[in-house]
Amino acid sequence: MNATGQKESAPDASRRVVWDVVASDIGPLLLAATDEGLVQVAFHATDAVRDDVLGRLGSRFGAEPAEAPDAPLLVEAGRQLAEYFAGRRRDFALPLDWSLSAGFNREVLRELASGVPYGAVVGYGELAGRVGQPGAAQAVGAAMGANPLPVVVPCHRVVERDGGIGGFGGGLETKRRLLALEGVLPEPLF
Structure with missing residues (x-):
């Protein structure tokens, strides 16, 4: 509780976050996922953008995100995004982690x-x-x-x-x- 009696928002209890950067027709995209699902897609994933996004995710989830290009959910997300950009996919079928919005x-x-x-x-x-x-x-x-x-x-x-x-x-x-x-x-x- 803070001084006004409201519950403070704490980072999610040390949840594992994995990430990768994938190429796309609109530039590199950073994909991040938790055990619940895809949690973040970030445009223009330069080193600076990547570091900023990963820093925020680490603060939010209480653990440093780990690069994991072979993580099954990230591989699947990358595959579906490639199909979308190739005009072969209209809907995404991925589990989503909605914890970054409320x-x-x-x-x-x-x-x-x-x-x-x-x-x-x-x-x-x-x-x-x-x-x-x-x-x-x-x-x-x-x-x-x-x-x-x-x-x-x-x-x-x-x-x-x-x-x-x-x-x-x-x-x-x-x-x-x-x-x-x-x-x-x-x-x-x-």
């Missing part, structure tokens, strides 16, 4: 994962309405920005109601490429 964010991300199929888009406001919070479009935007599992939980499919593509933690060019892959936008000319 409350409204988790509710929105779960609705997105189950309710917005490949090749479709949804507006921020519409997604807010689907989880019973009409008028919470900005909060949905914040949930998308905090999505620990992009691509697998397809936050790139959330767009502005006026037709704009909105923001994206992986960069707007990455969002455009993902939407083009799914047939929502035309392929870039160059």
Whole structure:
């Protein structure tokens, strides 16, 4: 308990986290998993990004993440991502560890994962309405920005109601490429 009587959030009791970096059509992706499932996908996995993400995961889970390119879940996640980028996969069939999101964010991300199929888009406001919070479009935007599992939980499919593509933690060019892959936008000319 802290000084105000609220329970402090402690790291998850020393949970094992494994990770690997895989190549993709949008650049290197860091994949991290716990025994529960895939817990993190990070874009642009340079050494600096990797170190930052692994530091945060280590703090959260109470143990230093271990590089494990042969971990079965990471191998399977890499295989499914490769199929997705090759146009041979529309849905991911991976166990997910939702422990890096909570409350409204988790509710929105779960609705997105189950309710917005490949090749479709949804507006921020519409997604807010689907989880019973009409008028919470900005909060949905914040949930998308905090999505620990992009691509697998397809936050790139959330767009502005006026037709704009909105923001994206992986960069707007990455969002455009993902939407083009799914047939929502035309392929870039160059």
